[in-house]
Structure formats: structure tokens, C-alpha cells
Amino acid sequence: MLRITGETTFEFGDIFEDPLDIGIEAGGTPYPITGNWTARFSAEVMKDAGRSEYGGVGGR
Numbered sequence: 001m002l003r004i005t006g007e008t009t010f011e012f013g014d015i016f017e018d019p020l021d022i023g024i025e026a027g028g029t030p031y032p033i034t035g036n037w038t039a040r041f042s043a044e045v046m047k048d049a050g051r052s053e054y055g056g057v058g059g060r
Contacts, residue, residue, distance in 0.1 A: 002047040011036040 017030035046052040 001044050003042070003044050005040070005042045007038060007040050009036065009038045 011034075013032065013034045015030050015032050018024065
């Protein structure tokens with residue numbers, strides 16, 4: 001068996017503006033939309049890909 005663990009950090013940013021894409025603000029002020037989070041992951045897999053149900057590269 002092979003144990004794979006790690007941590008991934010996600011970040012995103014956008015601005016809500018001109019929702020109708022017509023070149024003017026339709027009833028509002030643009031505002032930023034941002035966020036971030038971290039996720040941990042862990043997996044245990046067969047070290048020999050031939051014994052894995054995923055069958056190694058390309059699947060089965």
C-alpha cells in the first residue's frame with residue numbers, strides 16, 4: 001500500500017459588475033467576491049497499479 005497525503009489551498013477573486021454585460025451598471029455598485037480555504041486529503045492505494053481497481057495509467 002502507498003499512502004498519499006497533502007494539503008491544498010484554494011483562493012479565488014472576482015468582481016460582480018455589469019451582470020447584463022451591456023456596458024452600464026444596472027442598479028448597483030460593483031463589489032468584490034473573494035474567498036479562500038484549505039483542504040487536507042489522504043488516500044491509500046495499491047502500490048502495484050496492476051492490483052488497483054483503477055488499473056494504472058489509462059484505466060481498464
